[in-house]
Amino acid sequence: MLPTIEQIITMPVVQSGRPEIAAGKRHVRRTVRWVHVSELADIAQMLQGGELILTTGIALADTEGELREYVTALATAGASGLIIELGRRFTTPPTSLIRACTRQQLPLIVLHRPVEFVRLTEAVHTQILHEQMTALQLSERAHASFTALSVEGASVTDIVREAAHMVGAPVVFEDLMRRVQAYEPAGQPVDILLQRWEVRSRAAQSRARTAVCGPEEWAVTSVEANGDVFGRLIMLPAHRATPEETMILERAATALTLNRVLERDRTAIEIHAQRSILTDLIEGRYRSESEIHSRAASVGISLGSRQLVAVVVDGLAHPGDGATGDRLQAVARALEATGIVGLLNMLSNGTVGILIPLDTAGQAPATVTRLATQLRRLSPQKPPVIGMAEPITGLDAVRGAFSEALHITAAARAHPEDKLYFQLPDIRLRGLIYTFADDPRLQAFVERTLSPLLEFDARHRTDLTTVLRVYLEYRANKTEAARAARLSRQSFYERLATIERILEADLGSGEVCTSLHAALMGWESREHPDR
Structure with missing residues (x-):
């Protein structure tokens, strides 16, 4: 992980200059990609972002307007912060410079004693290169570990367990309907880890493939094969996930994808190798x-x-x-x-x-x-x-x-x-939908159809999903439906109107009700204990 300005200030070579944070104290945890020594007033155009600028200020202007332009340019270029050594140009930091850095939320560190900039840059760059090498080694270790698991035909549980071991935090793999498929608690009580899982999972949403999101700041990455997402791999760290930890999560997701693909291949190979009469019959492999x-x-x-x-x-x-x-x-x-x-x-x-x-x-x-x-x-x-x-x-x-x-x-x-x-007559529609409960296409249909209502219930602690279920079961008789829901007819009708508004659907439409009923059956299938 790249060093922060706060960490750089604590280095002995910096401490020898009696550093003082003159502005932007709340932002000194920014990471530093590189340290750049420059006395140019227009250095900003040469920056790529993440640089910590070292200067004696000898080329800086005197006027407040020009200093403001200098700081604004640095902030716009994405500089992490500014260190200025007093003595050669300024004996005290200009008030206008402090105001400009405060306004732009750019950390300004003042050195009251001379510091050998070459020693400072060497120390910081050594740490940066060390962190980069460590990250590279970790990446190679993760690659080797998950590749070995894939080659050995490891299970989903094995892959999730290895990911949790490498990041030192709980890891959970869920399908598109928020059903937990595998987990490794990493020392955390399972009942706490999985408590109200569906509600918490729905709160952690992101359009990015990999992101830190939700009120608990989960690290989440999509797991997909052949362009189709079939689940999410989630890390629940005690702190905000580092780039190295999200890298491990992505490597584990790739291993899960290979697991899915290779499992299908192994099945096909076994069928081909056996060449039994029944296999050839089913596959149509006979002349x-x-x-x-x-x-x-x-x-x-x-x-x-x-x-x-x-x-x-x-x-x-x-x-x-x-x-x-x-x-x-x-x-x-x-x-x-x-x-x-x-x-x-x-x-x-x-x-x-x-x-x-x-x-x-x-x-x-x-x-x-x-x-x-x-x-x-x-x-x-x-x-x-x-x-x-x-x-x-x-x-x-x-x-x-x-x-x-x-x-x-x-x-x-x-x-x-x-x-x-x-x-076949024994299973009817519910059984048929249950058959395809693990199919991402059915899961996507259920989510697309019901997620607004499920998320509304989760946010407001309501139970409109149950009201919808009762309505669909007693659709020919609303009075009986209200009685089954233990609501007055007026309250029942008001809830139906709310459901229509949330789902943007007409509950008077037979086709809409059929779709909703099928989606509810698909959603309920995830709760069956044998699955």
């Missing part, structure tokens, strides 16, 4: 249906002229859980125990996909019920969530069937009912 039929027959499974049922199993707890082989073996044993034949493989997010061939579509419910019952015996404490797509007949429909089953399984996590398995 003809007869090729797939022959490959399936070679492992004892007949796919020809059969009804094919795509099933996805999620959340299967098993000894050694976390390894792909363990989960696949657990499902394989369940298939064997129930006498069900099928192709299986790992799908996205650790789910297991199973393709079950049956003679008739009517056999699907009983078959999947047997499988689900057996899987629950393997995981009685935390039953897996199972989604089943509608039976299909053609191999070209396998990809779509597994897409449907994955959506059903993801949405079923939010379902209040504990069922052995779920199908």
